[in-house]
Amino acid sequence: MLDLEAIARSIDFIEANLRQPITVAEMADAVSYSLFHFSRTFSQITHHTPYDYLMRRRLAEAARELCYTRRQIIDIAFDYQFNNPETFSRAFKRVYGIQPSQARRGANLAARRLMPRLTLAHLEHLNKGPYLRPILQPIGPLRLAGVMTLVDGDLPTIITRLWETVERVFAHRGKAAQPDRYGILIDAADWDGEVDLYLAAIVVDEAEPIDPAWVEKHIPASQAVRFIHKGPTADLPLTLDFIYHTWQPRSGVQLAKPWIIEHYPADPANDERDVSILAENTV
Amino acid sequence: MEPRIIEQSQLTLAGFSFYGNPFQVSGFWTEENEIGRMWKRFGAYCAANQKLLSAIAVQGIAHELHIYHPDTPTTGEFEVFVGFEATRIDGVPLELSIKLLPPARYAVFTLHGRQIASDWSKMIQEWAAKTGHQLANTHSIQRYDDRFKGLDRVDESTLDAYIPLKA
Structure with a gap:
């Protein structure tokens, strides 16, 4: 239970910093875990590595902005810490199968495909057992x-x-x-x-x-x-x-x-x- | 948890290497993640090549290295190396990689039972802060010998963690 709460707190930290250049080491520090133990515990509890979770959540929020705002694609990419539009496009295509420009033009990208933030309820549900x-x-x-x-x-x-x-x-x-x-x-x-x-x-x-x-x-x-x-x-x-x-x-x-x-x-x-x-x- | 401080001469290891986040599949203390899979490969290889390895390997001791790279703090990815101490390089089979660790001063922490699966890295950082020792933060070594009884018997096991100190 202590680990669940610590990992939920680390998710709070990640969510508050999706637009900031945070590192996995800083996530670990936020809950006073060593990097190694944090990485293992986060993966055990969420079934994502910390970096994978960070990137998927950044992409989900970026996709939401692409679909529901008129902001420039390049601004959205930089906001979510992608160094250049190409890196953003590659990551976006890998996860959603389409280019950011296609999402902007209205290609079908159902809200369900955008990963939501994980809550303590998610973590408890995932850890009820191996079912x-x-x-x-x-x-x-x-x-x-x-x-x-x-x-x-x-x-x-x-x-x-x-x-x-x-x-x-x-x-x-x-x-x-x-x-x-x-x-x-x-x-x-x-x-x-x-x-x-x-x-x-x-x-x-x-x-x-x-x-x-x-x-x-x-x-x-x-x-x-x-x-x-x-x-x-x-x-x-x-x-x-x-x-x-x-x-x-x-x-x-x-x-x-x-x-x-x-x-x-x-x-x-x-x-x-x-x-x-x-x-x-x-x- | 008080460590021994030792001066270690150059260490030559031969084994298997992995770079990435080894907990992609499972974070449990299990054989299902990359660390567990590498140990399985290593164990199977050693069992199949006992005769060949007996000429070059220090018997009965295995090492797991975690090596930190410049990207490690950002992505959480690092290198894991599992291997044995080699007495000479020229006889190391092609399938194995070699890792040379330069001479260094290490703090050696002996971990028992549940300590093994706990956040002992954090405890070591706290020990260093309290005692004024400077951690090198380049790598760490877990040294497994016959005191380690297996993942299913961690409670009865003991292992030594070698933590390099700054010169």
Whole structure:
């Protein structure tokens, strides 16, 4: 716990100095750790090296300014301590796959791809145990039917409300067995603006007629990378941050579809659920 | 934690080297990070070449060096070298790199059990500030012998940390 708090304090220091020429040695000093011990402890707790975290956060804030302000690209680059525009462009392309000028011209760069600052809640979530280790496993084919909504507010609140609605509908379905339940978070990048959709659905048989009020979605036989989310729905964004900003950049795995698939346990009291992504070239 | 102060003659080491941040994959005391992987490579190499190495290696002692470069404070990246003391250079196999450490004065700290996994570098800095010794801050050496029982038995282990002092 002492280390978690110290690393959270070091993140405060980093965040306050994203535009300053800070060093990893200064981060270590800020929490009275030696450089070596700090480097090891920071990596252990955040799953990023201190320098990697600093650079990713600088790039995320620079990208935000590129997308949402009219400031000159070169000014943004210098502000975030890149020595010249070329270094900035290279680092930007490596992380986001596009040039800063393309981001400025409105190329799709979803806010979710910009690494948020890690909070003490993130650190506690990451250090609950080894459950976030990814497992490669097949998923589907699945025929899902349920209710979809626009995510235009707090994701955990929307998920909880939607499932309450869906459970009421399912209660009248007249089948004794509890169906397998899936939630799919869909990044609808082809819509104007940044839009996420959420589908709360159950698995239905091929032959079962679907109520016209429901939407139907098929998950083909695919290779999925599965994580276990432990904790309440309110903590789900912490798991998603880990998948998008820590695990995915390191693994190099690309999403086959911009979906996050939750698979709920049959026992509602179980606070663990599977959270999967579909890996590219497997669909 | 009181050290011994020693004068060490030139040290010739042969082994494997890595430059970067070795905790990219894992910060734990584990074999999953670059330091752990290098130890595994080193162990496997020594086991496979026992006969060859017996002619040039000081037996039963291994060293882990951390060498600080000009970029180290900025990026946290440094060099890690894992190897044995070589009695002569001419017989060192091509697969191994050689590291020559010039004669130096060292403070030797003996670390026991949980001290090994603690922030002992910080304790050493505090010791230097208290006693007026000047740390060279160029590198450090961890010397492993039969008192070190393995990562899974750190609590029962002992190792010596050699910290170079300014002349």
